[in-house]
Amino acid sequence: MKKNDNHNEKNAKEGDLELNKSNATDQFLTTNQGVKINDNNNSLKAGERGASLLEDFILREKITHFDHERIPERIVHARGSAAHGYFELYNSMEKYTKAGFLNDTNTKTPVFVRFSTVAGSRGSTDLARDVRGFSVKFYTQEGNYDLVGNNMPVFFIQDAMKFPDLIHAVKPEPHNEIPQAASAHDTFWDFISLMPESMHMIMWVMSDRAIPRSLRMMEGFGVHTFRFINDKNESHFVKFHWKPKLGMHSVLWDEAQKISGKNSDFHKQDLWEAIDSGNFPEWELGVQIIPESDEHKFDFDLLDPTKLIPEELVPVTIIGKMVLNRNPDNFFAETEQVAFHPGHVVPGIDFTNDPLLQGRLFSYTDTQLSRLGSPNFHEIPINRTIAPMHNNQRDGHMRQEIATGKVSYHPNSLGGGCPFQAKIDEGGFASFNERIDAHKIRERSDSFSDHFSQAKLFYDSQTAIEQEHIIKALSFELGKVETVAIRERMLGLLSEIDKILANKVAKELGMVVPKEAKKPINHGVGADDDHIKHEPKIVKQNIEISDALSILKNPPPISTIATRQIAFLCCDGVNAASIKNMKLALKDAGAVVKIIAPHLGTILSEEGIEISVDQSYLIAASVLFDGVFIPAGKEILKLKDIKEVKEFITDSYKHCKYIATENQGTDVLKSILNKENVNDAGLLISETIGDKNLASSFVNALTKHRFWEREAKS
Incomplete structure (x- = not known):
């Protein structure tokens, strides 16, 4: 053998x-x-579709231990980027919810948004194949509301009891701490192969959704089914969606691996530079609303976090937009210390008995206590509510508020009874009066047993x-x-x-x-x-x-190339007019042009004009750009003998990017691709120097992101 x-x-x-x-x-x-x-698979619930019970000491011990395994870095979502912004409502949702920020169209609600990868450490790459966290903290007049979500609408598991197992499986293997920020190893797939409920999520993670081109170009989802409660105490189920105004775009896996080597902060830098340059990212908030009476009308269970509601069955209603317009002043103080929690809700938004959500409601507080070291993490500036805060909680590590008086209990008479309990009609939070009549049981509903149809x-x-x-x-x-x-x-x-x-x-x-x-x-x-x-x-x-x-079936709602990075491959002897005309057209469309040359400093055009160089071929890489232009020039043919240029063009072509050339630049393209005829529709060529039609066609082509037909033919 x-x-x-x-x-x-x-x-x-x-x-x-x-x-x-x-x-x-x-x-x-x-x-x-x-x-x-x-039973290590199911939390203790009040009935098979009921709420998880606090008395479940097995669940509490398992999650408590898991929450405190690593300090001070987040156990999951450790690597993140964030920004400040605002949310404004298009149409009042008072028919469904009494949440103030979803009723008043005249109010701009401040938000702080954190994006993250899940599995990797703080020092890992932005371009890992992974779920992306998408969490929004709304600073509303009724208190903070945290919509803690991901860029995928479903999850790997149905019950929080399995969350520590999932993360243990995907993290680096404990005997050698390999591999970092990657699911391509035995322990992860061993777990998945024994958990058929994960198959829907696996389809998402293996799709292009897991490697977005930019954080600004991905969707966000609340994942769980929540409730809207109106002022008549009527309940509707709700799913939350964030739709990017720039549309959805991704990169190829080969490209992602190379980006990780060239710039592991690719997404973080992209978000920062977009906001810094005034190209503020925008998303629209949409909701899928389901009447209480329709809870059981679907062929899947609304409480199952491994399922989504197809938009063809329940359309997404767009209700407002979010704009991110300010970068953090201090990464640690804001991006690192922000504390999200799915249990931070306001009157008008409530929970369901989703068994994964129920476990998260316990886990997040426990995690913040470990990570931020104090029950007073809500007093850190980035976490403070803008609504008045009055309660009898006192002292603890890192207490900042100085509470006066001798009364710190309720009820009291010495303090005049203050602070008072708020009645429901005074804005007091009250949980939905859901009827519960069930046996304590560790079991899942049969309605959770379909693991393949949505995959x-x-x-x-x-x-x-x-x-x-x-x-x-x-x-x-x-x-x-x-x-x-x-x-x-x-x-x-x-x-x-x-x-x-x-x-x-x-x-x-x-x-x-x-x-x-x-x-x-x-x-x-x-x-x-x-x-x-x-x-x-x-x-x-x-x-x-x-x-x-599908990403490709959903083109961007607006045709724009704003913030797209375009590389101009140049050298001494390049034609300045060729550069000038194409650069003007691209910059007018909002794109960012970078002059790439054999060395930094300046190059001399064939007209004798000095041109500033942005990057050298040693630094630049095609994977960091969205498109390529090879201008004309008597000496431009020198590029075909430069190793880095050959790699740049070859990779751009391989990754289905649009490439434009003028005059002698076309000969460079033909030589490197070893093609006598460059009739690929993704290659835009012209014999005319400074061709305005070529510039216009290139701008239009770049709005399509990639020429995917090239990959299909190869």
Whole structure:
């Protein structure tokens, strides 16, 4: 037997769940007190769709320990960028909610927004394939409201009990702390291969949504289903959406890896420079509103965080916009010390019994206590409410407020009864009066057991190009997995979504798709049951395609190239008129032009004009730019012999970027691409120096972001 065969056999045995189980009969899961755990998959709830119970000591111990594992860096979402701005309402939502900032169209509500990657440390790269955090703190007149979300509308797991397991699996492996900010390793895919509920989220993470071109060019979602409560105490379910005014754009995975090497702060710098230059990012806030009476009318459960509501079933209603117009004054004081919490709500917004949300309501406070070191983290300036604050909470580490008087309790008479409780009609917060009548139970509703239909809906809704990107992403990630049994389990799960998808990934891995997917671990009941109560199933969707799920099917709402970075490849002997005309057209359209040359300082044009250089070829890289222009010039042919220029053009072409050339610049392009005829529609060429038609065509082409047809033909 070959050495490699021995290695594969060993890996298969190590990753085989049945083989491992027989060797670990004395290794039961226990609490930190040694109490054996019967169900490590479900939190204790008041009924299978009921609220999680505070008495669940197993959940509290597990999450408390997890929350305090690392200090002072955030355990997740450690790497972040943030900005100040404002939110303004288009139309009053008083029919649905009594939240003041969603009723008054004349009020601009201050906001602070933090974007982040999830898995990596503070020093990791912006361009990791990862979920992006998208959290907004509204400083309303009724108190702070935190909409704590992501750039994807669903999540990996259904119950908060599994959150520590998920993050432990995706973080660097504990024996060697490798790899950083990456999911392409055994422990992550081992966990996922045993958690079919994650398959919908996996489709999102393996799609282009996981590698955005800019934080300004991605959507945001509240993930969970929340409630709107109006002044009549009527409840509606609500999902939150942020729609970027610049549209959605992404980069290719090969490009993302190279950007990480050239500028790991790519997203952070892009956001900062856009705001600093006055190109303020904007998003519109949309809501999907579902009447209480329609809670059970869908073929999925509204409380399941691994599901979304297709926009074809419930359209997104745009209700306002958010503008980010000021960078932080101090990164640590603001971006690092800001504390978001999904439990920071105002009257008119309330929770549902989503079991992932219920766990987060406990976890966030616990985490902030560890990270910021005090129950007074709300007194840090970036976290302070603009609404008056009066309560009887006193002292504690880092207390800043100086409370006067001798009364610090309620009720009291010595302080005149102050501060008083507020009646509901005085703005007092009151939880929705939801009827609860159920047994305490660790179980999930059968309505949570469909794990594949929305994963299939997402994949089927993508264009052929986007589907190919998902196939490549899965092939890359699973190609990094060393344990054969894990890859086999994943191929089985992928076949439940789409057999062609599974077979294409299997081919890249040199494997075959199993005839039958392996049974998942038991998520329905505790370990005392041998059967799987809620075996995963596929529910036929009311819709087969949702165009809203595709990036390429949703062009930007406005055609603009504002803030796009365009590289001009130059050298001594370049034609100054060629540069001038194209540069003027691009700058008038809002783009940023950078002159790239063999050295910094200045170059001399063929007309004898000195031209300032922005970057040298040693510093520049095509992956940091959105488009390329090769101007005319008697000496411009020298570029074809410069190694860095060859790489610049080759990568730009490979990554489907638009390239424009004039006169002799076209000969440079032909030479480097080894093409006699450059008739690719993504290549814009002209024999005329200073061609205004070429400039106009280039500006128009750049609004489309990429010439994806080139990839389809290659």
